[in-house]
Amino acid sequence: MSTVVDIRNLGVSFATDAGAVKAVDDVSLSVARGEVLAIVGESGSGKTVTAKTILGLLPETATTSGAVVLSNREGTRETDIINLSTHQLREVRGTDVAMVFQEPSTALNPVYTVGWQIMEGIRAHGDVSKKEARAKAIDILRRVGIPDPEERVDHYPHQFSGGQKQRVVIAMALVLDPGLIVADEPTTALDVTVQAEILDLLRKCRDEFGTAIVLITHNMGVVADLADRVAVMYEGNVVEQADVETLFSAPQADYTKALLAAVPYVGHGAASAVERVAARAAGWAELTPVVEARGLEISYPGRFGRPGFRAVDGVDFVIRPGEVLGLVGESGSGKTTIGRAIAGLTKVTGGSLQVLGAEMNGIRERNFRPLRSRLGFVFQDPASSFNPLLTIAECVAEPLIIHGRAKDANAARARVNELLEAVQLPRAYGDRYPHELSGGQRQRASLARALALEPELLIADEPTSALDVSVQARVLELFAELQREFGFASLFISHDLAVVDLLADRIGVLYRGSLVEEGTGAEVLGAPKHPYTQRLLASLPVPDPVAQAERRAELRRIREAG
Amino acid sequence: MTAASATPVRRRPLRDRLPIVHQLRQSMGLQRGMLVAGLVMVAVFILCSIVAPLIAPYGFAQRKDESGSFGTQQPPSPEHLFGTTVGGYDVFSRVIWGTQTAILVIVIAVVLSIFIGVALGLFSGYFGGWLDRVLVVVCDAIYAFPSLLLAIVLSIVISQGQSNLWGGVLAAAGSITVVFIPQYFRVIRAETVRIKAEAFVESAKVLGASNSRIVFKHVFRNATRTLPLIITLNSSEAILTLAALGFLGFGIEPTAAAEWGYDLFKAQSDVTSGIWWTAFFPGAAIVFTVLGITLVGESLNDLADPRLRGRRRVAQASGEVAATSVVPGGTLTAGPGGLAGLEDGQSFDEHGIEVRR
Numbered sequence: 033m034s035t036v037v038d039i040r041n042l043g044v045s046f047a048t049d050a051g052a053v054k055a056v057d058d059v060s061l062s063v064a065r066g067e068v069l070a071i072v073g074e075s076g077s078g079k080t081v082t083a084k085t086i087l088g089l090l091p092e093t094a095t096t097s098g099a100v101v102l103s104n105r106e107g108t109r110e111t112d113i114i115n116l117s118t119h120q121l122r123e124v125r126g127t128d129v130a131m132v133f134q135e136p137s138t139a140l141n142p143v144y145t146v147g148w149q150i151m152e153g154i155r156a157h158g159d160v161s162k163k164e165a166r167a168k169a170i171d172i173l174r175r176v177g178i179p180d181p182e183e184r185v186d187h188y189p190h191q192f193s194g195g196q197k198q199r200v201v202i203a204m205a206l207v208l209d210p211g212l213i214v215a216d217e218p219t220t221a222l223d224v225t226v227q228a229e230i231l232d233l234l235r236k237c238r239d240e241f242g243t244a245i246v247l248i249t250h251n252m253g254v255v256a257d258l259a260d261r262v263a264v265m266y267e268g269n270v271v272e273q274a275d276v277e278t279l280f281s282a283p284q285a286d287y288t289k290a291l292l293a294a295v296p297y298v299g300h301g302a303a304s305a306v307e308r309v310a311a312r313a314a315g316w317a318e319l320t321p322v323v324e325a326r327g328l329e330i331s332y333p334g335r336f337g338r339p340g341f342r343a344v345d346g347v348d349f350v351i352r353p354g355e356v357l358g359l360v361g362e363s364g365s366g367k368t369t370i371g372r373a374i375a376g377l378t379k380v381t382g383g384s385l386q387v388l389g390a391e392m393n394g395i396r397e398r399n400f401r402p403l404r405s406r407l408g409f410v411f412q413d414p415a416s417s418f419n420p421l422l423t424i425a426e427c428v429a430e431p432l433i434i435h436g437r438a439k440d441a442n443a444a445r446a447r448v449n450e451l452l453e454a455v456q457l458p459r460a461y462g463d464r465y466p467h468e469l470s471g472g473q474r475q476r477a478s479l480a481r482a483l484a485l486e487p488e489l490l491i492a493d494e495p496t497s498a499l500d501v502s503v504q505a506r507v508l509e510l511f512a513e514l515q516r517e518f519g520f521a522s523l524f525i526s527h528d529l530a531v532v533d534l535l536a537d538r539i540g541v542l543y544r545g546s547l548v549e550e551g552t553g554a555e556v557l558g559a560p561k562h563p564y565t566q567r568l569l570a571s572l573p574v575p576d577p578v579a580q581a582e583r584r585a586e587l588r589r590i591r592e593a594g
Numbered sequence: 595m596t597a598a599s600a601t602p603v604r605r606r607p608l609r610d611r612l613p614i615v616h617q618l619r620q621s622m623g624l625q626r627g628m629l630v631a632g633l634v635m636v637a638v639f640i641l642c643s644i645v646a647p648l649i650a651p652y653g654f655a656q657r658k659d660e661s662g663s664f665g666t667q668q669p670p671s672p673e674h675l676f677g678t679t680v681g682g683y684d685v686f687s688r689v690i691w692g693t694q695t696a697i698l699v700i701v702i703a704v705v706l707s708i709f710i711g712v713a714l715g716l717f718s719g720y721f722g723g724w725l726d727r728v729l730v731v732v733c734d735a736i737y738a739f740p741s742l743l744l745a746i747v748l749s750i751v752i753s754q755g756q757s758n759l760w761g762g763v764l765a766a767a768g769s770i771t772v773v774f775i776p777q778y779f780r781v782i783r784a785e786t787v788r789i790k791a792e793a794f795v796e797s798a799k800v801l802g803a804s805n806s807r808i809v810f811k812h813v814f815r816n817a818t819r820t821l822p823l824i825i826t827l828n829s830s831e832a833i834l835t836l837a838a839l840g841f842l843g844f845g846i847e848p849t850a851a852a853e854w855g856y857d858l859f860k861a862q863s864d865v866t867s868g869i870w871w872t873a874f875f876p877g878a879a880i881v882f883t884v885l886g887i888t889l890v891g892e893s894l895n896d897l898a899d900p901r902l903r904g905r906r907r908v909a910q911a912s913g914e915v916a917a918t919s920v921v922p923g924g925t926l927t928a929g930p931g932g933l934a935g936l937e938d939g940q941s942f943d944e945h946g947i948e949v950r951r
Contacts, residue, residue: 404802417793
């Protein structure tokens, strides 16, 4: 018996207010011992539901058909998860199959030490003394790469960094030595440099512990880095199953081809950037910049007299008319803070920030308000950036009404229709409510709203990070097209180097509030000078298993050198 | 996902947009039973108050008719369905007329408190600062007062202890108002603070919208979806406070209006002498009304929360596969609440009604 789990003709339906919704439709998959099976697909493809079925974690509203046969590590026992009682499920979970969650900070209980949480799992399955359990917990923490495990075992989750927390979560999954780990987007919430470390750890799980892994992800780079075999899911079905080299080199299904084509690669944007530079009129470099930061400092006040947190520390940059500056950095690097400061949403506390000729350090909202018509902002989360009670047309008309270009939403409708067409949305969508649009459509409507007054400057704060790759590709394409057409200057903020590379004329790399490197895409991504940029670039997994293996070696070399 | 696939705009049918009616259609099983029972009881209550002059055989202060005096403490009979009280009033008529007083108190209490509470909550939550802190402390302090004590003080202030219709009604409604304002204030303030951080409010700020525009156009309508629920729950509390005032002797004189609490007060001594009808019927009326309103409130509460809402189980592997990439908010994170992606915050409209996708 070489398979750990065998899913046969699985179907899952949910009861919702809108009637029955089928999430998984006739899926058959199997995972062999010590194998990493990646299930990839976009939102709503049923990949998470399939994986949760393996642990019997579906909510009460779900109905399942088919069979999920799970065998234990030794291969001596087989159980069909679907027919198990709650009590039997408890016995299987942890010992035969364990789960690694997406968000390490919510998967751990903040009021217990990590040691207690690991021990809880050990003692729930078998009669183990407290002392033995503790020894086991320390041992497993050491094996997942937590330094000083004897001491750290008594620490609380908040005392660990995000990457370390994910290591603890993986330790909890590994402690009972299950034959299979289900990892649901284990690295999505983490920065790229941390992601690379966690992927290494998962690889170690497979090689050293001999654990099979079901890896659920939407990131093709992660798949190329870790997976042995890949199943591509689309609309509740597996459209293609192949080993990782075959899938990337010779995809069979049309959907797989489209998915792979939509993934942005670092280095693909250089050509268009050169084109744009060539098209610029002479004397462009001497034009007054739209945004100019000199020694920009932004700090958030601390509580009760403690020193504040300095989010941005002495940053210099300029954005000239019609230029796209890409700002890259990991979480906490201050990139979003800079964007918000330019839009007047966050106070500048030091240095100088000139936006459209106004000094933002110490500006009053009343004086900045007239300038707002020359500035657009696209937010990260398409789900919350529209008032749910207004139609799309009313939302897009807001800037026109506020700045007196139209009396009310009806009067603005003609212009709104033009804008909707500019972002490739049908006019009729103007009468819909935000929740009736998909994420990508909403993000396009958000672009339409930002562009309604034809601003000179557009700030885009991670506009595509909440979207699926295929949708992201379309939104990015549209962004580039609109930028050509309207000619606005833009600050494009993203954590994804490949996305920034596609659009930006120049790229700035932020690290802990400082701008460590700035230059054209070719300079920054082609020949990075700063060690952080080098590490960032090497950590980014590329969607090509062969190339990724080389990059992995390169990253190891950089890490050892640094 | 293609832009070309425009479908004609469809508004939701009226029956899905009306509050209550929509919830009724949405509910099932025990929840539907609770809601229907509550609605029927409330409907009977309201109907009684409207047609009281038609169904009540006598006036609330009437003690005799053409055939002479009613007599006191008469047991139920064809002439006096629920008997008569120690004061010689017809119990049935007073129970029916009592619905009018109860409704008056509910309406005044809710109207007075809702405007002040919502306005303060919006202002305090949106602007924050020292005023916000002061208001929160004041509201917390009001929670420390027993509402009945306030009601007694108010009834003395308003009517010097003499209870005519408006004095009694205003005393009860006023005291309830004072206690309810903090409730509306807190709910609206909490919602406002939450909504203030939403991207659409920031987006309005970036566009240069004025504060009043943001508060009224973007925050207010999104903050009020829990109000119908608090109104129902507070209504029942209003009736109980009125009854308690009457029972303590701070109620309304029987010649001014019919009031169940006062009748209970007067029936205290009857119970020990085996005269059950004078206490039973007004008491039952209070229980009936409060139960009806509470049932409606509680079932609205359950139905507004997708996690508490019951659903029919679906047949094995039935339903259509939802098109990929249309579920907002990422993957189907099916927790105990079902498909969070399908039922995120955006699926409610301003009345707390679930919007069909």
